[in-house]
Amino acid sequence: MPIYEYACRSCSQRFELLIRGTSAQPACPECKSTDLEKLLSLPSVKSESTHARALGAAKKRDAKQAYEKVNTQREYEAHHDD
Ligand SMILES: [Zn+2]
Known part of the structure; x- marks a missing residue:
């Protein structure tokens, strides 16, 4: 499963998320905002x-x-x- 790094546009928090499928909407762990910017994908290996x-x-x-x-x-x- 790919890991993506996101930056929250609401509070500038950065975090990594494991994406399971395309339907799940990632949310910021700090402020629960879904207004996120995908930064890069990190090779899981x-x-x-x-x-x-x-x-x-x-x-x-x-x-x-x-x-x-x-x-x-x-x-x-x-x-x-x-
Ligand atoms: Zn946030």
């Missing part, structure tokens, strides 16, 4: 270490993006506070 490394890299990337997002927001507020 991938080794644990490779998978862990990929997840670690993704988490670092997400943290960086979140940090930049906060900074952009602060900058915006700083320049629109008059």
Whole structure:
């Protein structure tokens, strides 16, 4: 069975789901939203270490993006506070 990685458009939660058939509608485990973006399919035969490394890299990337997002927001507020 294929495993898909999704990102929730409502709360930005990322998670992997095992898809059983095409009729099941995946939902976010955090907010139960079904407004999801399919990111990529992970080969189910991938080794644990490779998978862990990929997840670690993704988490670092997400943290960086979140940090930049906060900074952009602060900058915006700083320049629109008059
Ligand atoms: Zn969500």
